Amino acid sequence: MSAIIELEHISKHYSPTIIGVDDVTLAVEDGEFVTLLGPSGCGKSTLLRMIGGFEEPTHGTIRLADKDVTFEPPYRREVNMVFQDYALFPHMTVGENVGYGLKVQGLGRAEIETRVHEALKLVGLFDKLKLRPQQLSGGQRQRIALARAIVRRPKVLLLDEPLSALDAKLREQMQIELKHLHEKVGITFIMVTHDQTEALVMSDRVVVMEKGRIAQEGRPQDLYDHPASPYVANFIGTTNFLPGQIARVEGTTAEIALGGGRLSALLDAPMAAGTRVTVGCRPEKLRLMAEGESAANVLEGRIAEVIYYGLGLRIAVELSDGARVHVDSLLPDRLARSAVPPVGLPVRVAVEPHNVFVFAGDVAP
Numbered sequence: 076m077s078a079i080i081e082l083e084h085i086s087k088h089y090s091p092t093i094i095g096v097d098d099v100t101l102a103v104e105d106g107e108f109v110t111l112l113g114p115s116g117c118g119k120s121t122l123l124r125m126i127g128g129f130e131e132p133t134h135g136t137i138r139l140a141d142k143d144v145t146f147e148p149p150y151r152r153e154v155n156m157v158f159q160d161y162a163l164f165p166h167m168t169v170g171e172n173v174g175y176g177l178k179v180q181g182l183g184r185a186e187i188e189t190r191v192h193e194a195l196k197l198v199g200l201f202d203k204l205k206l207r208p209q210q211l212s213g214g215q216r217q218r219i220a221l222a223r224a225i226v227r228r229p230k231v232l233l234l235d236e237p238l239s240a241l242d243a244k245l246r247e248q249m250q251i252e253l254k255h256l257h258e259k260v261g262i263t264f265i266m267v268t269h270d271q272t273e274a275l276v277m278s279d280r281v282v283v284m285e286k287g288r289i290a291q292e293g294r295p296q297d298l299y300d301h302p303a304s305p306y307v308a309n310f311i312g313t314t315n316f317l318p319g320q321i322a323r324v325e326g327t328t329a330e331i332a333l334g335g336g337r338l339s340a341l342l343d344a345p346m347a348a349g350t351r352v353t354v355g356c357r358p359e360k361l362r363l364m365a366e367g368e369s370a371a372n373v374l375e376g377r378i379a380e381v382i383y384y385g386l387g388l389r390i391a392v393e394l395s396d397g398a399r400v401h402v403d404s405l406l407p408d409r410l411a412r413s414a415v416p417p418v419g420l421p422v423r424v425a426v427e428p429h430n431v432f433v434f435a436g437d438v439a440p
Contacts, residue, residue: 077104077105078102078103078104078105079103079104079105079106079107079139079140079230079231079263080101080102080103080126080137080138080139080231080263080265081101081102081103081136081137081138082099082100082101082102082122082126082135082136082137083100083135083136083137083138084098084099084100084134084135084136085098085099085100085122085125085132085134085135085136085137086098086099086132086133086134086135086287087118087121087122087125087130087132087133087287088133088134094287095118095121095287096118096121096122096125096132096287097118097286097287097288098134098135098288099118099122099135099287099288099289101282101289101292103231103263103265104263105230105263106261106262106263107263107264107279107280108254108257108263108264108266108277108278108279108280109263109264109265109266109278109279109280109281109282110265110266110267110268110273110274110277110278110280110281110282111123111265111266111267111268111282111284112268112269112271112274112281112282112283112284112310112311113269113283113284113285113290113310114269114310115269117284117285117286117287118284118286118287118288119267119284120235120236120267121287122284123156123233123235123265123267124235125137126154126231126233126265127149127152127154127156127233128144128147128148128149128151128152128154129149129156131145131146132145139152139153139154139230139231140153140230153229153230153231154229154230154231154232154233155176155224155225155227155229155231155232155233156224156232156233156234156235157220157221157224157232157233157234157235157237158220158235159235159236159237159239159240160240161208161216161217161219161220161240162220163208163216163219163220163223164208165207165208165209166207167207167208168204168205168206168207169195169200169203169204169205169206169207169208169211169219170191170195170204170205172208172219172223173191173194173195173219173222173223173226174187174188174190174191174226175223176223176226176227177190177191177226177227180227190226191204191222191226192204193226194222194223194225194226195222197222197225197256197259197260198218198219198221198222198256199218200215200218200219200222203215203219212245213240213241213242213245214241214245214248214249217237217238217240217241217249218252220237221237221253221256225256225260225262228262229262230262230263231262231263231264231265232262232263232264232265233265233266234253234264234265234266234267235266235267236267236268236269237253237266238250238253238268238270238273239268246273250272250273250276250277251276253277254276254277257277266278271310271311271312274295274311275295275299275311278295279294280292280293280294280295281293281294281295281298281311283298283306283307283310283311285306290303290304290306290307291303291304291307295311298311299311299312301343302314302355302432304434305353305355305434308355308432308434312357313357313358313401314355314356314357314358314432315355315356315357315358315361315399315400315401316353316354316355317333317334317335317353317354317355317398317400318333318334318351318352318353318354318437319331319332319333319334319338319351319352319353319354319437320332320349320350320351320352321346321347321348321349321350321352321433322337322348323348324342324346324347324348327341327342328340328341328342328428329341329342329346329433331352331354331431331433333354333374333394333396333398334394334395334396334397334398335374335375335376335394335395335396335398336373336374336375336394336395338354338372338374338426338428338431339371339372339428339431340354340428340431340432340433341428341429341431342433343433346433346435350435351435351436351437352433352434352435352436352437353433353434353435353436353437354431354432354433354434355431355432355433355434356400356426356430356431356432357430358389358400358401358402358403359403360426360427360430361400361401361402361403361424361425361426362402362404362424362425362426363390363402363404363416363422363423363424363425364422364423364424364425368423368425370425370426370427371425371427371428372425372426372427372428372431373423373424373425374392374394374400374423374424374426375394375395375421375422375423375424376392376393376394376395376400376421376422376424377392377393377419377420377421377422378390378391378392378393378416378417378418378419378420378422379391379392379393379399379418380418381415381416381417381418383415386405386406387403387404387405387406388403388404388406388415389401389402389403389404390402390403390404390416392422392424400424402424
């Protein structure tokens, strides 16, 4: 594959002290589904709008298919954008909405009709051709907005929080539908979201942004299993953080002293004994130990809280130094009361060394 979008040292300064995007360099491959992920104000939407031509960068270069489009207006770029509110015309039918951009381009009536029909069949709404947007559900309006964007056959489709207006169940359904649509059309998708689940479910690659910069980018599973910082670990998934200090190092294995015990961990980068660190571990990687069981890493404490969430439990364990860790446990029998441990019960918690993150510094997010 070759890069369809190339961003080189892109910055957007609104004033000397207000910086929206700060020196971002990124290449997006042809046919890739890339998600820009981060909290409000991290610069992800500003970056998307600069790719689309709706904002101009203060510095840097944007190339689309090897052509410099840094200062080209949106209509001169082979990109199309799907906005949060869908921006459908209420006085037009579904077919007229989808074909509007083609009409503006000056295509013939027969060509417009053919391409509109193809786009609506692709999103499964050909039977809604004659209806108006207000006669459709939120999910259907979202798919019409997608059809209107892809009917022009852009090289890149930009999606700005495309599922934010949907309720939770429909949003989950549309994540899969959007992923399948990308597979069908084969064009490049670049999406902005603050929802980590959307990013993990749909993307080939996730770009996590922090204060206008790229904090980390990579495949969803790599970011989840190997976060580069506490910020990334905290934003993608849920993570327990504990302050500690490296007691000793042997090869790539470190023994870390915590307030509530000790842990062995595998280091991704060299660290010396005495280094202050933040230790992280996912709740689903922790488990409550059975009586008499042994493990490489054991933390002792008492159950402080039990939260039921349907498929399982999230158990808060208070360690001897007062710190808390959360343990996610699936219930083998959701009706068995014996499977729910009582608050106050002394427990031991195990975690494998390769499931422990170690970050330099003792400040957790």
